[in-house]
Amino acid sequence: MIVLIKALILFLQVSFYNLQVTTTDNSPLSLSQFRDKKVLIVNIASESPRNTQLAALQSLKNRFGDSLVILAMPSNSFGHEPLSDSDIKLSFQPYNNSIILLKKEMVTGPQANTLYQWLASKIQNKYFDIILTGDFEKILVDETGEIIGIFSPLMEPLSPRMIQSISTH
Numbered sequence: 032m033i034v035l036i037k038a039l040i041l042f043l044q045v046s047f048y049n050l051q052v053t054t055t056d057n058s059p060l061s062l063s064q065f066r067d068k069k070v071l072i073v074n075i076a077s078e079s080p081r082n083t084q085l086a087a088l089q090s091l092k093n094r095f096g097d098s099l100v101i102l103a104m105p106s107n108s109f110g111h112e113p114l115s116d117s118d119i120k121l122s123f124q125p126y127n128n129s130i131i132l133l134k135k136e137m138v139t140g141p142q143a144n145t146l147y148q149w150l151a152s153k154i155q156n157k158y159f160d161i162i163l164t165g166d167f168e169k170i171l172v173d174e175t176g177e178i179i180g181i182f183s184p185l186m187e188p189l190s191p192r193m194i195q196s197i198s199t200h
Contacts, residue, residue: 047176
């Protein structure tokens with residue numbers, strides 16, 4: 032019975048690189064193209080009191096260059112994103128060169144998009160059952176597709192802890 036359960040868990044595990052997300056242009060984006068790079072996943076919202084972190088995320092990207100990819104997922108899961116995808120895209124324009132903007136989707140609950148379902152399921156991602164606590168929660172995935180950091184919405188992107196996590200892993 033234990034062998035069967037272990038086999039089932041292995042079957043349910045999904046590689047980060049097998050996932051696909053959708054950009055604001057409704058284009059599919061395969062995460063497999065980010066192999067050998069660190070990926071920082073952030074759920075954002077235009078009316079969040081933390082949206083000032085966008086400029087810091089841009090600075091973080093500038094600091095690490097091509098070795099870091101930042102994926103920003105607009106979401107109204109916490110009640111702070113009333114805008115449509117087209118309006119979000121317009122307001123996000125200053126960050127387009129640094130951060131990849133994804134389509135607005137839910138990041139919590141049963142309607143969460145595939146990426147956030149993966150993040151929320153230890154069975155799928157092998158490591159954590161991540162429960163988001165608010166807008167601008169940050170999850171760091173290493174070059175091999177493993178989760179190596181979960182950062183509170185309160186943690187600033189340029190904090191020493193975040194910079195160290197990106198630099199040393």
